[in-house]
Amino acid sequence: MGSFEFLNSLAILHAAQLVTLAGAKRPRVGAEMSDLAIIRDGGMRINDGKIDSVGSSDEIEKNADDAEIVDADGQVILPGFVDAHAHPVFAGDRLDDFERRTRGETYEQIAAAGGGIWSTVEKTRAASEIDLFEQAKKHASWFLKCGKTTVEAKSGYGLTGDDELKILRVIRRLNDETPLEFVPTFLGAHAIPHEDRQSPERYVDLVINEMLPRVANEKLAEFCDVFCEQGYFDIEQSREISTAAKKLGLKLRIHADQLSNSGGAKLAGELKATTADHLEKTEDQGIAAMKSGGVQPVLLPGSVYALGSTCYPRAREMIEAGLAVVIATDFNPGSSPSPSMLMMLSLACRQMKMSPAEAISASTINAAHSLGRGDKIGSLEPGKFANFSIFDCKDYRELAYWFGFSQADSIYVRGERVCSGGLRPSPKN
Amino acid sequence: MGSFEFLNSLAILHAAQLVTLAGAKRPRVGAEMSDLAIIRDGGMRINDGKIDSVGSSDEIEKNADDAEIVDADGQVILPGFVDAHAHPVFAGDRLDDFERRTRGETYEQIAAAGGGIWSTVEKTRAASEIDLFEQAKKHASWFLKCGKTTVEAKSGYGLTGDDELKILRVIRRLNDETPLEFVPTFLGAHAIPHEDRQSPERYVDLVINEMLPRVANEKLAEFCDVFCEQGYFDIEQSREISTAAKKLGLKLRIHADQLSNSGGAKLAGELKATTADHLEKTEDQGIAAMKSGGVQPVLLPGSVYALGSTCYPRAREMIEAGLAVVIATDFNPGSSPSPSMLMMLSLACRQMKMSPAEAISASTINAAHSLGRGDKIGSLEPGKFANFSIFDCKDYRELAYWFGFSQADSIYVRGERVCSGGLRPSPKN
Numbered sequence: 057m058g059s060f061e062f063l064n065s066l067a068i069l070h071a072a073q074l075v076t077l078a079g080a081k082r083p084r085v086g087a088e089m090s091d092l093a094i095i096r097d098g099g100m101r102i103n104d105g106k107i108d109s110v111g112s113s114d115e116i117e118k119n120a121d122d123a124e125i126v127d128a129d130g131q132v133i134l135p136g137f138v139d140a141h142a143h144p145v146f147a148g149d150r151l152d153d154f155e156r157r158t159r160g161e162t163y164e165q166i167a168a169a170g171g172g173i174w175s176t177v178e179k180t181r182a183a184s185e186i187d188l189f190e191q192a193k194k195h196a197s198w199f200l201k202c203g204k205t206t207v208e209a210k211s212g213y214g215l216t217g218d219d220e221l222k223i224l225r226v227i228r229r230l231n232d233e234t235p236l237e238f239v240p241t242f243l244g245a246h247a248i249p250h251e252d253r254q255s256p257e258r259y260v261d262l263v264i265n266e267m268l269p270r271v272a273n274e275k276l277a278e279f280c281d282v283f284c285e286q287g288y289f290d291i292e293q294s295r296e297i298s299t300a301a302k303k304l305g306l307k308l309r310i311h312a313d314q315l316s317n318s319g320g321a322k323l324a325g326e327l328k329a330t331t332a333d334h335l336e337k338t339e340d341q342g343i344a345a346m347k348s349g350g351v352q353p354v355l356l357p358g359s360v361y362a363l364g365s366t367c368y369p370r371a372r373e374m375i376e377a378g379l380a381v382v383i384a385t386d387f388n389p390g391s392s393p394s395p396s397m398l399m400m401l402s403l404a405c406r407q408m409k410m411s412p413a414e415a416i417s418a419s420t421i422n423a424a425h426s427l428g429r430g431d432k433i434g435s436l437e438p439g440k441f442a443n444f445s446i447f448d449c450k451d452y453r454e455l456a457y458w459f460g461f462s463q464a465d466s467i468y469v470r471g472e473r474v475c476s477g478g479l480r481p482s483p484k485n
Numbered sequence: 486m487g488s489f490e491f492l493n494s495l496a497i498l499h500a501a502q503l504v505t506l507a508g509a510k511r512p513r514v515g516a517e518m519s520d521l522a523i524i525r526d527g528g529m530r531i532n533d534g535k536i537d538s539v540g541s542s543d544e545i546e547k548n549a550d551d552a553e554i555v556d557a558d559g560q561v562i563l564p565g566f567v568d569a570h571a572h573p574v575f576a577g578d579r580l581d582d583f584e585r586r587t588r589g590e591t592y593e594q595i596a597a598a599g600g601g602i603w604s605t606v607e608k609t610r611a612a613s614e615i616d617l618f619e620q621a622k623k624h625a626s627w628f629l630k631c632g633k634t635t636v637e638a639k640s641g642y643g644l645t646g647d648d649e650l651k652i653l654r655v656i657r658r659l660n661d662e663t664p665l666e667f668v669p670t671f672l673g674a675h676a677i678p679h680e681d682r683q684s685p686e687r688y689v690d691l692v693i694n695e696m697l698p699r700v701a702n703e704k705l706a707e708f709c710d711v712f713c714e715q716g717y718f719d720i721e722q723s724r725e726i727s728t729a730a731k732k733l734g735l736k737l738r739i740h741a742d743q744l745s746n747s748g749g750a751k752l753a754g755e756l757k758a759t760t761a762d763h764l765e766k767t768e769d770q771g772i773a774a775m776k777s778g779g780v781q782p783v784l785l786p787g788s789v790y791a792l793g794s795t796c797y798p799r800a801r802e803m804i805e806a807g808l809a810v811v812i813a814t815d816f817n818p819g820s821s822p823s824p825s826m827l828m829m830l831s832l833a834c835r836q837m838k839m840s841p842a843e844a845i846s847a848s849t850i851n852a853a854h855s856l857g858r859g860d861k862i863g864s865l866e867p868g869k870f871a872n873f874s875i876f877d878c879k880d881y882r883e884l885a886y887w888f889g890f891s892q893a894d895s896i897y898v899r900g901e902r903v904c905s906g907g908l909r910p911s912p913k914n
Contacts, residue, residue, distance in 0.1 A: 151882045155841060158834045202890055362888065364835050366795050399889025405587045406793050412584060453580045459791065460828025461631055461891060 064471050066102040066442070067120035069113040071133040072450045074098025076110055077417065077435035083352060083380030083425040089417040092452065093435075098133070102442040105470030110436055131465060132452050134416070135436050136205025136443035137397040138423035141309075141333050141354050141384035144199070144230075144238075145192045145223045146213045147179035150389045157364070173213075173247055176389055180213035180223070188226045195387070196234045198395040200475045203445040203464050206424070206433055208384070209238040210281055212246030215259075217266045220244045224276035235474040239427045241309060242268070242277035245289050245297050260293050264300045272304035278428065279330065280306040284320040291319050298327050307428065309354075313338040325349030331382065331426050335369040336360060343370070343377050352426045353379050355418075356386035357403035358394045371408040382426045383410075383418040401456035412453040442471040493900050495531040495871070496549035498542040500562040501879045503527025505539055506846065506864035512781060512809030512854040518846040521881065522864075527562070531871040534899030539865055560894060561881050563845065564865050565634025565872035566826040567852035570738075570762050570783050570813035573628070573659075573667075574621045574652045575642045576608035579818045586793070602642075602676055605818055609642035609652070617655045624816070625663045627824040629904045632874040632893050635853070635862055637813070638667040639710055641675030644688075646695045649673045653705035664903040668856045670738060671697070671706035674718050674726050689722050693729045701733035707857065708759065710738040713749040720748050727756050736857065738783075742767040754778030760811065760855050764798040765789060772799070772806050781855045782808050784847070785815035786832035787823045800837040811855045812839075812847040830885035841882040871900040 074095040079088065099116030101108040101123060109116065117125075153171040166172055180188065199207050209230070211223040224240055231238045244263040252259035271277050280301030284294035288311075298308050308329035312320025317337040324332035325345030332338075332346055333354040346353055355369045374381050383400050386392040394400075397419050404415040424434025433441050447455060448463045455463070467475035503524040508517065528545030530537040530552060538545065546554075582600035595601055609617065628636055638659070640652040653669055660667045673692045681688035700706050709730030713723035717740075727737050737758035741749025746766040753761035754774030761767075761775055762783040775782055784798045803810050812829050815821040823829075826848050833844040853863025862870050876884060877892045884892070896904035 149883070149886070151880055151886055154834070154886045155882060158838050158840045160838060198890065358889075362835055364838075393887050394889040395887070396889035402889075405583070406791055409587050409589060409793075411587045451580055453584060454578070457578070457580055457583045458822045458824070460787075460823040460825035460831075460889065461627065 064102070065123040066126055066471055067099065067116055067123040068102065068126045068128055068133065069099040069117055070130060071098045071128040072096065072130045073132045073452055074100065074110065074436065075132065075134045075416065075452050076437060077135060077421045078110070078437045079435070081431065083422045083430065084417045085378045085380050086375065089375060089381070089414040090411060092413050092416060094452070100436060100442070102471040105442055105472070107436060107438050107440050107442050109438055128446055130450065132447045132449050132455070133436070134203070134445050134447065134452065134455070135420045135434055136445060136467065136469065137203050137419050138206040138427065138434055139199065139204045139384050139387070139397060140208050140331065140382050140423040140426045141356055141386050142207050143210050143212060143386070143388035144195045144207065145188055145209060145211070145226050146176050146389055147183035147188060147191060148176060148389070150176065150393070153390065173390060174250060176213050177215055177247070177249065181216070181219050185222050185226060188223065189229055192226055192230055193234060195395065196230055196236050199236060200467055201464065202396045202398065202462065203467055204236070204395070204397055205443040205467065205469050206237045206239065206427065206429065208241055208427055210241045210243040212243030215244065215247065215249040217262070217270060220267055221270060221274070221276065224271065228276065235469040235472070239279070239429070240277045241279040241281050242271045242301070242306065243281040243283070244268070245282040245294070247283060247288055256293070260289070260296060263297055268300055268304055272306065277306060279309050281309040281311060283311040284318070284323060285311070285315050286318055291323055294320070294323055295327070298329065302327070309333060313342060317342070321346055324351045330428070334359070336367050338369065343374055343379065346379055347377055352382055352422065354382040354384050354426060355404070355408070356384055356392065357407060358392035358400055359386045361403055361407070362392050362394070368408045371404065371410050375410070375414065380422050380425065381414070381418050382423045383415060384423065396462070398455055398462055399459070402459040405456045412456040415456055416452060442468060444468050493531070494552040495555055495900055496528065496545055496552040497531065497555045497557055497562065498528040498546055499559060500527045500557040501525065501559045502561045502881055503529065503539070503865065504561065504563045504845065504881050505866060506564060506850045507539070507866045508864070510860065512851045512859065513846045514807045514809050515804065518804060518810070518843040518851070519840060521842050521845060523881070529865060529871070531900040534871055534901070536865060536867050536869050536871050538867055557875055559879065561876045561878050561884070562865070563632070563874050563876065563881065563884070564849045564863055565874055565896065565898065566632050566848050567856065567863055568628065568633045568636045568813050568816070568826060569760070569811050569852040569855045570785055570815050571636050572639050572641060572815070572817035573624045573636065574617055574638060574640070574655045575605050575818055576612035576617060576620060577605060577818070579605065579822070582819065602819060603679060605642050606644055606676070606678065610645070610648050614651050614655060617652065618658055621655055621659055622663060624824065625659055625665050628665060629896055630893065631825045631827065631891065632896055633665070633824070633826055634872040634896065634898050635666045635668065635856065635858065637670055637856055639670045639672040641672030644673065644676065644678040646691070646699060649696055650699060650703070650705065653700065657705065664898040664901070668708070668858070669706045670708040670710050671700045671730070671735065672710040672712070673697070674711040674723070676712065676717055685722070689718070689725060692726055697729055697733055701735065706735060708738050709735040710740060712740040713747070713752060714740070714744050715747055720752055723749070723752055724756070727758065731756070738762060742771060746771070750775055753780045759857070765796050767798065772803055772808065775808055776806055781811055781851065783811040783813050783855060784833070784837065785813055785821065786836060787821035787829055788815045790832055790836070791821050791823070797837045800833065800839050804839070804843065809851050809854065810843070810847050811852045812844060813852065825891070827884055827891055828888070831888040834885045841885040844885055845881060871897060873897050
């Protein structure tokens with residue numbers, strides 16, 4: 057966000073629904089997730105990139121002074137989506153894996169054919185920082201088009217000190233050179249690299265004693281994440297890495313219980329991690345541990361869908377347990393090649409029985425809190441950044457109801473319109 | 486399409502992949518579905534709305550003469566999608582039903598609360614022809630944005646003679662006043678209306694003796710469709726209606742085996758219907774009947790997804806049996822509120838194990854044949870209409886791989902660009 061200037065004064069008027077999500081200064085839990093604090097025929101006054109006031113269009117218009125007027129024309133306005141789990145920096149794609157998977161090949165067969173995460177690691181290692189940046193910039197443009205204005209960004213396809221730092225520097229540059237805000241997470245412990253398959257402890261040592269200090273020293277990440285799973289990093293290794301990260305001032309996220317109920321959510325609770333992510337296999341004990349540790353669950357229905365699985369995480373039980381649920385895209389080239397939060401809303405409602413309102417709380421204000429930014433973004437309230445999207449519909453529930461396409465009309469970051477004009481009929485038509 | 490003029494001369498150059506689907510003049514079956522006849526660095530010469538020649542960019546450029554040059558700039562070009570099963574004309578939406586469904590309410594509870602198909606019938610009956618047209622025109626604009634250039638359009642939310650004809654007249658007007666081609670299907674037998682719940686035979690009689698003759702007389706439909714299912718129209722009633730329609734010169738489509746394996750596919754085979762649609766519950770006998778009757782299966786993964794089910798039709802078995810499989814959106818307000826064929830490609834590949842190439846054959850050339858237009862659309866070959874889309878990617882497989890958003894850059898109908906300029910970063914960014 058560094059090089060952008062946001063010094064305008066705007067009055068946005070006549071949103072059919074201004075979905076403010078205004079309320080308490082903490083993540084929403086339980087029934088609070090259903091209260092979107094919607095203002096009908098709503099408006100906002102924006103100064104210098106921040107929201108000055110929110111209210112009925114009449115009130116806002118009265119105090120518009122010399123602000124530029126934007127007529128939302130009876131459309132729906134929502135806070136910019138906050139994507140709290142994404143892997144946007146990688147080289148290449150996994151099209152061959154995708155095609156093999158449709159033929160029924162297993163993960164093992166795909167890996168043997170040179171696919172899987174390792175193929176992305178090899179391409180990412182081979183790529184220059186500039187090439188990685190150019191590809192990630194394309195992903196960033198998709199994110200904006202999809203109405204996301206803040207995106208968590210993990211490293212994890214380098215798996216050497218130099219390559220992990222290269223990715224984190226690309227993330228820093230994305231932050232500087234695109235309108236999006238990226239929140240960097242160090243995920244050196246994404247997988248054991250091939251060269252250390254026989255000596256995983258050597259790699260854990262490298263993460264703890266070489267990578268983490270460099271990352272902390274260069275202030276390249278706010279969070280540390282670990283893929284906690286048998287065959288990746290077991291509970292003990294995950295605890296070691298996370299504890300070391302915490303000592304260096306990094307906050308914690310954990311990939312937990314995606315493939316098996318192996319104790320990842322419990323570890324997150326024990327470590328008081330900010331989030332535990334995935335949780336497809338988490339059961340009662342894990343839910344209780346997250347509750348007692350103040351952990352936010354980050355649910356990633358896109359990867360369940362794209363892997364052709366039907367084992368979605370237990371969103372309803374987590375909401376009923378009082379957890380501040382987040383949904384995110386898990387954007388990555390292997391298991392979730394979708395940049396779209398609208399798609400995740402659809403999956404949350406259709407497959408996880410979340411209501412449209414709960415899904416929207418989970419992808420805006422709760423996601424913002426999970427990134428330590430609940431005071432700045434995620435809702436439309438005075439003092440917050442004016443990050444929002446205008447959608448060409450009348451009812452916020454339409455965003456989850458119609459699926460597979462976007463009704464986004466324009467996207468604003470800090471009061472500046474950064475995206476506009478969806479694919480339209482040519483004028484003569 | 487009536488009022489549009491298409492008299493230009495274009496040379497499209499430099500498609501990274503020009504996906505022509507050129508080949509035999511019949512639907513593709515078996516391994517043929519995997520052969521997309523792609524030309525790398527391909528181009529097309531277009532005159533008066535039709536394709537004049539197809540080849541390498543070099544060849545096309547040599548013979549471009551005074552044609553307007555369009556540089557596809559290394560993107561992918563595909564024939565316009567042909568959506569062979571859609572219900573685009575209805576009033577209102579089913580947002581309340583959608584929300585109730587996320588709360589776990591059953592179809593029966595939703596119907597008791599005033600939802601379900603009957604609520605759409607009531608709103609559609611109450612709507613004026615002009616209001617129905619305006620709403621359907623919005624749906625048509627979504628279809629175009631999604632890269633569809635031909636869409637089958639069913640009646641079926643009227644369920645009286647006058648209301649069914651009102652819908653079919655709206656479809657005719659859509660055909661005249663939008664760039665899309667709509668293929669009209671009479672679906673008076675979509676459900677038994679409430680007023681005839683106790684006397685379904687009275688309604689069957691009405692369909693056969695009042696509605697069908699009026700539809701045929703006014704030439705308002707090319708196809709007749711029946712919802713063949715217990716509680717809707719049983720096998721005998723479906724046979725009666727279809728046979729009457731056939732005598733009046735209408736071709737046949739049948740909603741078959743969606744909720745139970747009740748013999749719909751077998752009936753389609755017996756009647757030599759053009760298509761049998763849905764087929765979630767169809768087993769071996771139904772597949773064999775379709776094969777022997779020359780019936781094309783139209784698979785509708787969007788409604789399986791949106792109903793939260795996991796019972797997808799047996800696409801692989803149908804392909805292996807030599808059936809000319811079609812995939813379509815089933816666009817409708819209840820069970821499949823998605824206009825997007827890209828979403829259907831994703832579902833076909835992720836959930837039904839179709840390959841990306843098979844899914845594209847199923848949504849273009851095979852769909853065109855199922856609408857009796859295999860000689861005019863569905864592939865990019867000399868003599869066919871120049872209906873195509875340019876997508877901002879390098880490999881056609883990306884269309885099914887990335888999901889939940891669209892990379893469509895521009896859409897052409899009969900050589901005219903009818904849609905362009907996806908949501909873009911504002912110039913300063």
